[in-house]
Amino acid sequence: MTKVICFANNKGGSGKSTTCASIAYAFATAGKRVLLIDGDMQLNLTLSYFSEDKALEIASGDKNLYMAIKEQKPLTDYIYQTDYEGVDIIPSSTLMSSVEFELFSKWQREFILRKMLKPVIESAVYDYVLIDAPPTLGCWVMNILCASDRIVLPVEASPWGLFGLANMFEFIGQVQELSPTLELLGVAVTKVDARKNYFKQTMETLRETEGIRVFDSVIHLDSSVEWAQDNSKPVGSYKKSSRRALEYKALADEILEIY
Ligand SMILES: Nc1ncnc2c1ncn2[C@@H]1O[C@H](COP(=O)(O)OP(=O)(O)O)[C@@H](O)[C@H]1O
Ligand SMILES: [Mg+2]
Numbered sequence: 511m512t513k514v515i516c517f518a519n520n521k522g523g524s525g526k527s528t529t530c531a532s533i534a535y536a537f538a539t540a541g542k543r544v545l546l547i548d549g550d551m552q553l554n555l556t557l558s559y560f561s562e563d564k565a566l567e568i569a570s571g572d573k574n575l576y577m578a579i580k581e582q583k584p585l586t587d588y589i590y591q592t593d594y595e596g597v598d599i600i601p602s603s604t605l606m607s608s609v610e611f612e613l614f615s616k617w618q619r620e621f622i623l624r625k626m627l628k629p630v631i632e633s634a635v636y637d638y639v640l641i642d643a644p645p646t647l648g649c650w651v652m653n654i655l656c657a658s659d660r661i662v663l664p665v666e667a668s669p670w671g672l673f674g675l676a677n678m679f680e681f682i683g684q685v686q687e688l689s690p691t692l693e694l695l696g697v698a699v700t701k702v703d704a705r706k707n708y709f710k711q712t713m714e715t716l717r718e719t720e721g722i723r724v725f726d727s728v729i730h731l732d733s734s735v736e737w738a739q740d741n742s743k744p745v746g747s748y749k750k751s752s753r754r755a756l757e758y759k760a761l762a763d764e765i766l767e768i769y
Contacts (some may be wrong), residue, residue: 512631513769514639515695516549516658520681521674522645525664525700528735528745529758531558533662535744536762538596542637545589545630546599548575549608549654550644553740559592559599561742569603576603579612579622584629594747598636601673609650620688623653623677647681655685660695660769666710667702667728675719695769696723698761702730723768 517530527550534544545626548555556565568574568590578588578600588600591737610740613619630639643654655661663683665671679694697716709728730753738748746755 512634512636512639513573513660514627514631514641514658515660515662515765515769516641516643516654517644517664518644518651518678519653519663519665519675520647520651520678521666521671524645524666524671525698525729526645527554527558527642528739529662529664529698529700529729529761530640531555532745533760533762533765534597534638534640535594535746537596537638537766538745539759540762540766543635543716544597544625544764545636545639546586546597547639547641548600548602549606549642549650550602550677551604551609552644552718553602553604555598556601557742558739558744559594559597559742560590560601560621565601568601569605574601574603576605576609576612578626579609582616582622582626585626586629586633594744597744606644606650610648610758611641613649613653619649620652620656624657627657647677651681652685652688655692658692660693662695662698662765664698664700665712665716667699667709669708671701672712672715679722684758694722695765696725698725699728702728704730725761725764727764728759729757729761733738 517526534546537544551566568655589598591598641654643651732754734752738745745758
C-alpha cells in the first residue's frame with residue numbers, strides 16, 4: 511500500500527520543503543520508492559532535485575502539477591525521474607499562484623488532488639508519496655491534506671515558530687471532518703540553533719501539548735543545508751556524513767518505524 515504523507519505548516523520558513531526533500535532521499539537510501547509532489551509555487555522542492563534552469567523550463571511547460579490540476583488529469587502522466595534511484599517527482603509551477611482560482615469552480619473541490627492521485631496509488635509503484643505544502647490554509651492545502659494519510663508538521667525552534675500552531679491544529683481538525691482517516695504523524699523541530707537555549711523551551715512547550723507526538727530527532731541550523739540547496743541536491747546526498755544528513759536520516763528512521 512502506498513502511504514501518503516504531507517509536510518504542512520502555514521508558517522513560512524519552518525523547514526517544510528527542506529524536510530520533505532531530505533526525508534525523500536533518506537527513505538530512498540533505506541530502499542523505499544518515493545514520489546515527491548511539489549505543491550508550492552515557490553518550486554523549492556523541485557529545486558532540491560533539479561537545477562534552476564530545468565525547474566523553470568518545467569514550470570513554464572505543460573507537464574507540471576499546475577497543468578495536471580487545470581486539466582484534472584491522472585498524476586501518473588506528470589512524473590519525472592530524478593538523478594536518485596527511488597525518488598521521482600511531480601514538479602510545481604509558478605502558475606500555482608492561481609490554483610485557488612482553478613479549484614474554486616470545480617465539483618467537490620477539496621478532493622481534486624485525491625482523485626488525481628488515485629491512479630498513482632493503485633499502480634502500487636511507490637511505497638510513499640510525500641507532498642510539500644505551501645504556507646497557506648486555503649482550499650489547495652485542504653486538497654493536500656485530504657489526499658494525505660498523515661501529516662508531518664515541521665516547526666522552527668523559535669518563538670514565532672510556535673505562534674500560530676493552534677491555527678494549524680484547528681485547520682487539521684476541520685479537514686479531519688472531511689477526511690476522518692487523516693492523522694498528525696508528528697511535529698519535527700527544525701532549524702535549531704545550538705547556541706541558544708530557546709530550543710529547550712520549544713521542546714518543553716511542544717511536549718506539554720496534549721495529543722501530539724514530537725519526534726526525538728531534531729534538525730540543527732547549518733550552512734550545509736543552504737550549500738546543498740544551492741547545488742540542487744537533497745541534504746543527505748550533498749555531504750553524506752554531515753551532521754545534518756545524519757539528523758535527517760535519524761528523523762526518517764523514526765518516521766519509518768511508526769508509519
Ligand atoms: N537546518 C537548516 N539549517 C540552515 N538553514 C535551513 C535549515 N533548514 C531550512 N533552512 C533554510 O530556511 C529557509 C526555509 O526553509 P524551507 O525548507 O524552505 O521552509 P518552508 O518550506 O517551510 O518555507 C530556507 O532558506 C532554507 O535554506
Ligand atoms: Mg516550502
